[in-house]
Amino acid sequence: MKKIMNDPNEIVDEMIEGMIVAHSQLIQRVPETGIIQRRAEKTGKVGIVSGGGSGHEPAHAGFVGEGMLSAAVCGAVFTSPTPDQILEAIKVADEGAGVFLIIKNYSGDIMNFEMAQELAEMEDIEVESIVVDDDVAVEDSIFTQGKRGVAGTIFVHKILGYAAQQGKSIKEIKKLAEELVPNIKSIGLALTGVTTPGASQASFTLGENEIEYGVGIHGEPGYRREKLQPSYDLAEELLTKLAEEFDVTRRFAVIINGLGGTPLMEQYVFTNDVKKLMDKDEWSIDFYKVGNFMTSLEMQGLSLTLLCLEDDFYMEALSAPVETISW
Structure with a gap:
């Protein structure tokens, strides 16, 4: 697999250095680590930290900044940080x-x-946490006990980051997180497999005109393969699965969310189809994000995440301005 890189063993380190070069006004690197922290002045509020294996950019480093994450930890490709x-x-x-x-739900x-x-x-630092498990496609997949954590994690970054910025206590943020995460559901599909740097072949292969529903962000198996369908039919399949998880009123x-290799043209076509289907079923969409937020290297495919806006604070948080690379 052709990739633009030098040494595959140094790709994460060089990626981090490149991010700092491009965005030094917003972020800085903790020397000799895979940690990116925001440059914003400290104000005595709760810090928000996330991270995971690299290869999912812009997650999570792209969401470090005022109003979202205080810091992100970049592990090796598809490997948890230590x-x-x-x-x-x-x-x-x-x-x-x-x-x-x-924390995304990976072992x-x-x-x-x-x-x-x-x-x-x-060391007398008070720490609380939440595990995000928004993927409804499968349970107990590779790397996971229960449901996987995928692009819905970005909603958690945004809403908890805003809560911290507003001065909420760590206990208040914990309560908010426990109420928020069950309201977030995601599902995806893949048109191609994914190849890690230095590997000679993809983690899985699909036929020229074949797709797989429910594939994970590391190339974990989904729930069904079939012939590629028009965008409208793909959207209908994913929304049908998500509808089972929600009160549709x-x-x-x-x-x-693009998985890395899907052009924005195709993402916007899919967005239009999602809107048509949700209008047909009288679902209300009050907030959209379209683009690459949690990818799987060069995988062609996308995911759809729905957050039920049962609390007005969610919309307040989603609409608030931030200073990050990728929101």
């Missing part, structure tokens, strides 16, 4: 009011973030 790196991120994010961790992430949380608490915020 507990010592996460602990260091907690330390740099701590402003005296504690640190809240946003390695949960183990390492929880270990770092225990280490931080031993409610209001929603939507993320249409």
Whole structure:
């Protein structure tokens, strides 16, 4: 697989350096680590930290900045960051009011973030956390016990980041997170597999005219393969699955998320189809985000995330301005 890189073993380090070169007014690197922190002045509020394996950019470093994450930890490609790196991120994010961790539901992430949380608490830093498990496609997939954490995590970054900016306590943010996460549901589809840097072939292959529903952001298996259908039919399949999770009379915020190799042209076609289908079923969409937010390297495909807007605070938070690379 052709990729623009130097040494595959150095690709994450060089990516981080490039991000700092391009966005030094917003972010900085903690030296000799995979940690990116915001440059915003500390104000004594709760710090918000997330992270995970690299290869999902702009998640999570692209959401570091005023109003969202205090810091993000970049692990190796598709590999959880180590507990010592996460602990260091907690330390740099701590402003005296504690640190809240946003963890995607993958076994390695949960183990390492929880270990770092225990280490931080031993150093008298108050830490709370939430596990995001928004993917409704499958349960107990590769790397996961229960449902996977995918693009809905970005809504969690935005809403909890706003709560911290508004001065909410760590206990208040914990309560908000526990109410928020069950209201976020996602599902995706893939047109191609994904190839990690240095690998000679993709993690899985699809036929020239074949797609797979429910594939994970590391190339984990989905729930069905079939012939490629028009965008409207793809949107109908994903919305049908999501409808099973919600009271369809409610209001929603939507993320249409490209998985890395899908042009914006196709994402906007799909967005238009989602709108038509939701109008047909009398669903209200009050907020849209369209673009690449949580990718899988060069995978062609996309995911659809719905957030049920049962609390007016969610819309207040989503609409608030931020200073990040990628929101």
